[in-house]
Amino acid sequence: MSKRLLSIPMALIALSCLYPLFFALNNALKTNKEDILNRFGLATSPTFENFTQAWTRSHLSDYFLNSVTATVGAVLLLMLLASMAGFALAILRFPLRHLVFIAILASLMIPVQVVLVPFYKTVIAFGLLNTRIGLILSYTAFFLPFSIYLMTSFYAGLPRELTEAARIDGARFWQVWWFVMLPLGKPALITLGILNALYCWNDVLISLLVLQDKRTLMVGIAALRGEYTTNIPLLSAGIVLAALPIVAIYLIFQRQIVNGIATGAVKG
């Protein structure tokens, strides 16, 4: 009985999450006229015209490529660096190790907005403005502290004897990382990859700042809203197109996401 009672608020929460998706998809299938006349009703004569228009005339295809490049580049770089740093902080013993880890954790507490001006100046100073590599490095810089924290927690939970066995087997430190720690870190790395992919893909602020004469998908969609204030179906089609890869990633890797969120929370 209590389970049934509990299922009512759960269902309401699920509905509140699903409705925006349904709203976007439903409106994307309407014409602009139909949307004005009946915004909250079902699409009576569904059309894919809005998707075509958003993809081609609104240049979302170009923006999509920018987003994919920046996201894939940043995610791969973040996985590599976080795994190396996590291994070093969790396994190796060196002076000021704890201080370094605390400094990394402390940087998690600084909001992006606070450092935008010095960040922007740095991007210009390094000649990275309006470059995809600049955006990849920017994402890496901003999302690296959390990534290092996650990987350090994961590696700290692995038995220390594994590293020691590898060292006795003849592995240098980089070989311990490459042959033992990197493969063992796969569950955490998959989670990290997915979470960082979500952050990078959904970002507007950093990409708006770094890629000023190109656009990522999210910035492109935000611009759609500016240009076509009244064209809700076109905006909805853009949102659906942008959400599709993320929904697909989530559906494919949902088990790893849930497992990975628990990573670091519980050792062992």
Add this chain to the structure above:
Amino acid sequence: MSELSLTGVTKAFGGVQVIQGVDLSIEKGEFVVFVGPSGCGKSTLLRMIAGLETTSSGTIHIAGEDVTKAEPYDRHIAMVFQSYALYPHMTVAENMGFALRLQGVAAPERRALVTEAARILQIEPLLDRKPAHLSGGQRQRVAIGRAITRHPKVFLFDEPLSNLDAELRVQTRLEIARLHQALGATMIYVTHDQTEAMTLAHRIVVLRAGRIEQVGRPTDLYDDPDNLFVAGFIGSPKMNFLPVQASGPREITVAGQTLTLALSVPLPTGPLTLGLRPEHLSGEGPQVTLVAEVVEQLGQTSYAHGKIDGTPVIAEVRGHRPQVGEAIPLTLNPSRALVFGADGQRLR
């Protein structure tokens, strides 16, 4: 030349000295066991030999080469861990061949060496399995196999049987003894289980608080311990210790009985300790009576627990099965009695 030698080896963690000037020499092909209570430094000493802990002072030589500051992989050693430490993402064959892979040994030769080690340990059918699909005993064999494939100069075992159940522990202990005979390799084995130490070792090193208390053959430590600690640590059930006073240059009085001991030096005045093993309370000598308060029946033998002069005593009883409350006649056999001075050192 000894295969392994430790000279004045010390280790300090912060201000705490956990290994305090250890000198030890181990010959090629010897099986040496480090024993001692928890926290005595036996595992730390093994890890220092392995290169997993730095040495604060002193030197470590392996096959004549000073390896005090060498990395673990340059010491020509192999180690079997208590937790097995098998790489979970690799198959058994990959685990066993990992060291060879790092050395750049070609795949066919690697496979041959791994198969040979697997044949010795009878784990050939397991080569393609992952560690998660093995039992505890099988994992331990794989861990040993991983050590064998490297053909190291010295094998190090860090409490390798602790995670196994009692039956498997006895079986694996025998296998390690057979393996040592077959390979003729130098082995150092750490355990807190003195039965393992007694059954496996050529020589036992008894450690306490980072110091070596005594080094010797298992029977020597059992029959001729240097001090109270070794006498109490080696042997199960442990040796009985009775507080006594000298009643003459070579005489002591226990429970109203006088024992004349064959000592080369006269007994000092002051408190002494008489040591008698539970299995040595028979033969010729003065008799005392022990009233059994608790009896442990082990089938072929029994242990009766009681008190002599208010001191707890355990006596092994063979021939009949005593009952609680039974008065058991015991003999204080002077030829088996050991005497220790107030400082705990043996008086001979």
